[in-house]
Every structure is written in structure tokens, then in C-alpha cells.
Amino acid sequence: MKKILFVALLFLVMQSCITSLYPLYTENTLVTKKELVATWKDKEGMYWKFYQTDKSKKYHLRCRANNYYAEYEVGMVKIEGNYFLDIVMQEQPISDEEAARIKKEEEAQKNGKKGAENSDVGFLAYNIPGHSFYKLGFKGEKIYVYPFNEDYLKELFEQRKIRIKHENTDSSTTVLTASTKELQEFFQKYGNDAKLFDSNEPKILSKVVKK
């Protein structure tokens, strides 16, 4: 159980408390950067695998910690010289064993058999679907991922010092309801604001070189 909790917290890092209803990108504003397509590892030991499956400019991201993984859809935009990632969780974090069990169950259902009901998937279903935004910096074989400074943003919302469409779904979660155009305008103007993106604590991803 401790292991599951640890993994859950690890994936929780990927899920911001401030998400957006609308994406930061439109099909026309998506950009690609081939250096991104690789497997990266952060200091907590989580692997980040960016890959593309079709001709779309969007990326897929599989994050793996121990034998748990989660799938994300990623769009990248370049605004005023800064790269930003728009990440949406596609599949809940799940263990390899659970994935195998589900697959087996699905096959059993196809053959008309009833599968097992117990699952640990529900436990990890903490996710609120939405777009999370990160500022990105490429430095050699490293990627610096700057998340939103949520404490500062919450303070701004509480003090009514930020004028952007949003809804507070509960005391800790805020959903931005601004349109893509407005989001882009906001990032265009405040993309370099050191207070908005936690420049002191970026998540540093190092490229995993296969030996």
C-alpha cells in the first residue's frame, strides 16, 4: 500500500491544482521539436517518454514510476520565444499487473466469461481531466520543466489581482475557463514572469541514453 501511495503522489505531481478547460494550442499554433522525442528521467526516478504515433503535431507522453505508468497527450506551443507544454492525462496511472489483468478480463468478456471485480485502479482515480501548462527550457541533454507557481496563483485569485476567466470547483482547485486565444495572450504577456512560473524549482529531466 505504501508503494502505491508513493506512486500516486509521484503522478500527482503531474496533475496541477490549476487546470484549464481549454487548451493552450490550436492546430495551427502547435509546434514540434525533434529533440523532445526521447526518454527522460527526473530526479525522483520517474521516466518521461515523449513519442509521436502519427503525423499529428501532438506528442504522447508515457510517465513510468516503478511498474506504474500513465498516458498523457501533449501539445507544444512557442509564444514569444518560450516553449509551453499543454498536458492532458489520457489514461489513469495503472500498474503493469493491473493492465495485464484488465487486458485478460477484456479478452474473457469477448469470449463470454465473467472477469474479476476487484481492482486498484479506483484508488488512483484522483485525476480531474483538464489541461495543465508547463514552461519548457531546453539546455543540451536536459529539459527544464517549470510548473505554474500555484501558491502565487492562488494568492492572486484570492486577492482578485488577476483578471482571467476561471471557476473555483472547490477550495483547492481552480479551473481556468478562458479561451485558447485569451490563454495565449496571457502567456504572451506574462510568459517571462518569474513569479508565475516557479523558476527556482524546475523539474530537470535528463535524457536517458541507451547503452
Added chain:
Amino acid sequence: MISAIVQNQVFQHLLFWTLAGFIIFRITAYNAELTLTDFYYTLLFLIPASWVVYWNIALIERLLPKHQYWKLLLTILLVLVTGVGWYYLIMNYLVDSIFPGYYFISYYQPGTILVFLSGFWLLSTLLNLSKGWFREQEQKQQIQLLEKQKTQAELDALKAQLDPHFLFNNLNSLYSLALEKDPKTPEAILKLSENLRYVLYEGGAPEVELKQDLQHLLNYFQLQKWRFGEEMQLDLDIQVGENSCQIAPLLLLTLVENSFKHVGRNRSGQYAIKGKIRLQEEKLSFSLQNTINQPVEVVKPHTNSGIGLVNLQKRLEILYPERYYFNTLSTSDEFIAKLELRLKL
């Protein structure tokens, strides 16, 4: 009091911007809950709006009376476009200095801002034109009042000329002259006829030649002279040169009539009316003094003697605003009236 406040321009502008601000505040509010940031945003929005409104007012007042419609249209378009520019300059650059620590973006596309500012342009145009319309109506009413007063003055003058006593006295004088086969008889009949014709046909004109009006005055004096004979000392000294000036008809006659109405013997037993008329360039000076047997009030609005002078004052206000001087002085023996007019050459 309330009317004065409503007509006060500062109040009108404050009311306009308060209402405009309230509407912008409601329309552009981002969330259900209205916040201070929405208020600040409204204040910022009103800067380009005021740019459009005050330029529009200035341009309408300057170009519309000259019928420069194309120039007006083009400059308004320029003002609207620069208004949009102001909006983006404020929202993208100046806002962070005006409200540091606040996060604003421009939110609206240029087309939308142009529509908003066009709304302000339209509203200010309509308000300005309707204000002009009301001003015009007020002026029309003023002119109507003036016409009414003029007609009344003409009627009064006509009444005075056709006064049965005036006609009776003059006809008696004419009868006496005729009996004595005085050679002045035809001239007296002619002068009376000229005066009646002048009042009937020239009295209705807005302005007449000064010389024409003075001729009428001289005729009036001469008729009165024949009427009173040696009993009253009558003297009218006119020196106006050859300049051709225009004057409102029958204006000077009101003063003369007033003198004849109130002339009396003073304590020395004198019975006299003396007038002096001078014209220097466009400045006409008329002083008239008559003997009285008791001092009279300068202006008595509720008596017959006062009505003529009050009406004269009103006519002067309307016909020669800030171009006249009128004063009366009453001593124990004399009543003196002084009138100065700046005429049109």
C-alpha cells in the same frame, strides 16, 4: 437649483462617464462576482473611450458647421483607429505601471474594441447633436419672444401715434393753422402723414437707416412744437454726419414719448424737453432731458411710466447685447435719460 445642477456641464460629463463606466463594468465583467480588478479594467477602458468622445465633440463643433463632412468622417476614423491603438498600448504596456502587481490582458480583438469605441462615438454624436437641437430650439424661442416684444413695441408705438388725444391735439393744431391760413399747414399735414406711414410700413423692419428713424423723430418733435407753441421749449440737436448706419426702428421714439408723457413745470416754471444725438463712427449717443414738477422713479415697472422703459431695456438686451449703455437719472427738476448704442455701419 436642480435645473442648474442638471445644466452644469461638469455634472453632465460626470453622469455620462458614470453610466458608461457602469455599462462597461457589467458587460466586460469576467466572472459572476464583480471585483476590484473589473473596476480597474473599466477605468482603463474609459481612457480610449474618452479619447474618442472628446475628439468627436471637438471635431463635430469645428467641422460640422462648416459642412466639412468628408474631413469629419476621415478624422473620426483616424480617432477610432488611434483609440484602438490606445487600448492596446494601455493593456499591453502601461497597465503594469499603472496597477503594479495586477495581471491584465487586452481580452478583446481589435474588431471588438473598434465596435465598442464606435458605440461611444455614436452615443456622443447623438448626445451632441440632440444638445445642439435643444440649443437651437431655445434660440428659436428667444427669437420668437423677441419678435413678440418687437411686435408689441410696434403696436405700442402705433397706439401712441394713433392715440386719440395725439390725433385730436394735432388735428386741432392743424385746424388752428388752417384757420389762420398759416403756410405751415400743408407741411404739418405732410409730417403727420409721413409719421403714420413710417410707423405702418417701416416700423416692422428689423433695421432701418438711422437717418430715416431720425427724420421720423424730427417730425414728431416738430408736430409737438406746433402743438405746444411757445408754451414749451423744445430742442433736438442732431449731428450724425454722413455715415450710413442701421438701427432698430422706433427705439429712440420710446424715450422721446416717455419725455412727452412725463414733462412738467419745474420749480423755476420752466417747461422743456432737450435732446442731443451724436454719432461718432459706429457709436450713437442719445441724451434726453425733460423738466419735471416732482422727481420720478428711474424705472417703475408696474406703472405706465415704467413699462415703456422696461420694454426698451428688454429690447436693447435682445437687439444690442453687450453693445448698449442705458441709464436714467432723476433730480428734483429734471429727468435725464442716456442711451449709447454700437450700430452696424
